Amino acid sequence: MNLAQALFSPKAVALIGASGDAAKNTARPQRYLKKHGYAGKVFPVNPVRKEVLGEKAWPRVTDLPEKIDHAYILIEDVEQALEDCGKAGVAVASIFSGGFADVGAEGVKRQARLLERARVLGVRLLGPNSMGVIDVPGKLTLSVNAVLEMPALPAGSTSIVSQSGTMLGTLLSRGAARGLGFAKLISVGNEADIGVGELVELLAVDAATRVILLFLETVRDPARLAAAARAAHAAGKPIVAYKLGRSALGEAAARSHTGALAGSDAALDAFFQDCGIVRVDMLETLLEIPPLLIGRKPMSLKRPGRVSAVTTTGGGAATVVDRLGLRGVELSAPIMDLTMAGSNATYAAALEKCLQSDCDAVLAAVGSSAQFHPEVAVEPIVNAQAEKPIVTFFTPQADRSLALAAAAGIAAFRTPEACADALAAFFAWRAPRRQEEGELDIGGLQGFDLFTRLGVPVADWAIAEAPDYRHSISYPVAVKRLEAHKTDRGGVLLGIQDQQDLQKKAATLDAKRVLVQRMESGLAETLVGYRDDPVVGPIVVVGAGGVLAEVYRDAEVRMAPVSEGEAEEMIARVKGFAAIRGYRNLPRGDVAALAKAVAAVSRLALAKGRPVLEAEINPLLVKASGVVALDALVAFRGAA
């Protein structure tokens, strides 16, 4: 029995710590398995009861009369339970109990010890702190999640991996209320062993799964998740992520909740895009977007997405369109507004006209008829036979119409904002990027020498020493104290005209050795950076330089390395570069040279052993022809 079978289709499960008190959380899995028709065998394990909820109970897993595929550990003494599972040959143990990496440094150590034992014992772990596993079509409800109080679970082809166990229930509950069904739902908890990446691997080859949703608070296994996402893409299964930590406040909340770094949001955006994961901004979008993605591939548009729209409510369609505008999506034609004039025939004809028009997707909005007369406008939508994606926004409370759309595989949205969010995310969706191979030898080079090796032009420089500060750089020059921090305005002398000027002024720097650089002038200051992000790994950044750009956080991030073409796409997205793109007839800067520099710096990701933690050229001066680095920093792994 492989991992997927043990996790999702166990023939026998043990509930270690199953409570005889039906009101307790730890009594739930047994109740739920029975209630939802699990066909395998369930063995309650409880040292003090002979019977639990009407079933024979066993003191320990080692006492059970059959081989257990999947045990759910519900007690505090997880360690003892794991030892027993090992002895009994249990394939996988899901752990509900917390008190591990979720509770601080001591817990982290406890978790590490637990994982070590699990490896020795040959038991795979889900959790700790996991609300368990649900397989709707397979009728496995090995979970404490109270959502399973629902009388019946809706089956479908959407699977979910969630770092929040309760939010797994939220999605299932909300989906059920409107006819959206699910395949497998997994609460990963602390991910001591089985993580999001490995689960995505399993779902990528799961016949019941057509789309994979991720509710994330962090990314603990970026490399494995990225590889799994590529495999899912190859298998035609889109992945959608909702991730907490867009704001510093949310990042802190996620961290305290999971005990893990949430990571820089921009870096995570880059990561998701890199491996073809669709990122949605709003929670309900995660639930509502699957029909828009199932069976489709990324359009990877090089221009804004274009939508055409038909509606029975002008105001209703405008609420979506207003939001689309904020997200950079365009309308291919004015909204076809059938307010108070909609009939089945007129709506169907208008919808067909939209579908035939030069657009990438069609927005079909419906007003009050969605509540009382689905035959007017909802029917033409659900009956449309179209390759082109249709998304619907029903303005009233329209549960029946939402269910009709779900049954027809049409993406239907409860709010205009989620509708626009989904369209924007769909258009932003990219196929996973091909990963550059190769290895870069950076020798032991540091500072300017390293950037020169990478191929980034650096302003002519030399080190000059007191008392005469002689050097070979042609005047005029800039002089900097070597230890001066780049953001500190002291310690820098500009426009030194000759040797005499230099000797006079260098004394004021109070430094024996100074950096002498040729003065350069250009059209714009930019920042080019590289970072081995602690969450997602190597990223490259390009942004406008200077204080204002820093204040506006105007920079573009991608996973490193990037090609020159990709660097050009990044540059095109930095607003402040308008000034070197010909805005208001300002002189154009050498964007190609800037792209070349960005690509060059990004190749630090290929350096053997990835020794560079962080590197930054600030400023990199963009000239009418060429670029030149004026200041740079490099930080190495393991350096103090």
Add this chain to the structure above:
Amino acid sequence: MNLAQALFSPKAVALIGASGDAAKNTARPQRYLKKHGYAGKVFPVNPVRKEVLGEKAWPRVTDLPEKIDHAYILIEDVEQALEDCGKAGVAVASIFSGGFADVGAEGVKRQARLLERARVLGVRLLGPNSMGVIDVPGKLTLSVNAVLEMPALPAGSTSIVSQSGTMLGTLLSRGAARGLGFAKLISVGNEADIGVGELVELLAVDAATRVILLFLETVRDPARLAAAARAAHAAGKPIVAYKLGRSALGEAAARSHTGALAGSDAALDAFFQDCGIVRVDMLETLLEIPPLLIGRKPMSLKRPGRVSAVTTTGGGAATVVDRLGLRGVELSAPIMDLTMAGSNATYAAALEKCLQSDCDAVLAAVGSSAQFHPEVAVEPIVNAQAEKPIVTFFTPQADRSLALAAAAGIAAFRTPEACADALAAFFAWRAPRRQEEGELDIGGLQGFDLFTRLGVPVADWAIAEAPDYRHSISYPVAVKRLEAHKTDRGGVLLGIQDQQDLQKKAATLDAKRVLVQRMESGLAETLVGYRDDPVVGPIVVVGAGGVLAEVYRDAEVRMAPVSEGEAEEMIARVKGFAAIRGYRNLPRGDVAALAKAVAAVSRLALAKGRPVLEAEINPLLVKASGVVALDALVAFRGAA
């Protein structure tokens, strides 16, 4: 019978053009009035039928046996119907028919003629293009809106004025599904006569109304709406606006839908804040926010709002908190996370602790128990006796709990985004601003002279003429061609050192008369502007100067005039001014002098007859001490 009585509590209504075909839109008002129990008399008017839907019909309004308070015109020949209404002494006519300002220039003229006749005839108009009026407690359903197919309407104290008739139905439908009730709902259509402002006046004194919601696509009567909003504030009735047109795309959609300018979104923000209207960003927030506002006054905080939070789902609370962070709201303490440990007692105690803590509002999130066990966490919330606002986010599908919260007057949100939107809007809510009185005499002054009169320091300047270009300004100077456009980089000579230098270089400008200005240097370039906005009236703008700031749209807008204190608040909100606020130890600029200049320019709003359409100082140079205007433009009303 006054206007409010005729509109909302007519003793007799006429339905002009009532259809005998029950399937037609124009048959609806008669059906709906009967269905929802209207107690007054209903007279169908139809020239070709003796009977309509079982009621005696009359050929014309003038034939009716009784005085009609409120007629609903459902036919195309609105003009004839209006004449009849006039003859019959009808107090108010609502007009469903379109074909007026909603369809272009000819329609605008037709509407103007209609209004003129209505005034002559003494008939007040609602519409054209109005879906009518609903008074839920009063059982008046004089509307074609299909939402009235609902078996029963929920009564409450929330009234709505909407420029979209269909969205009125949307709000009523969605509210009904979760126990949110309404008082009066009015579809204003084209607002030929009775507009949003007048309706807010009526609702401000309406005993059944405690909060007023506005669904807006434009603002047609800003002065009257502002005055009405002040009256509503004085009466303790909060007003909330959802307004389309945040994006250019939405603005265009709203314009094509209503035939009216949507207006600059930043100017509308300023307008709403000025008169104490709460603006929400998301559609569902409009529906969900009332319990948070009813009975409360603006906190008018000078610091970020602070929230404390309790939850039975860590992930669920984090979805709200993440969003709060994006909106500048803070947490006063870490989230109290009772995941899987919540009981009625623990939740109640934690909630009480939150309420007692140093925060402005409490977020109470509830997971799956909200769906199946409201007694766990929802009950403590709805039973809490607290002055301090509590908002709730129930993560699962939880209709019963939403209704419990509604009944208890607790604001409950279906999505984390709307929950955060409501809290952010609540904290941003300000009491209406006191309006400055007084009148400013600007004589016939123009250009720099006008700004000097206002009290804004202007760089010493003179006009110099060819051939010798003599002047009295001390060197160094800048020289500009008089007709040079400020954004055109040609036509400006900087750093002219002496008379000889000037004569030599001025020749290159190819101009007989040039502007000579003393060279000035400072710490930052800023833009200070004034505009008589076509939608909301006089506004003042301050922003960072230069190309980058223009690209980033980093400017703050307020209704003019503003005091120096208010100008300082504006300046504090411009991100790019970080550079003169001491960011990274950069030298501080004279923010007080900048504020003085902003206030001075804003006083153009007080000029007799408001002759100035637009005025802009760009740049206004901020120095370590003082400010100085280097370039300025003024455009007058009626100028070519």
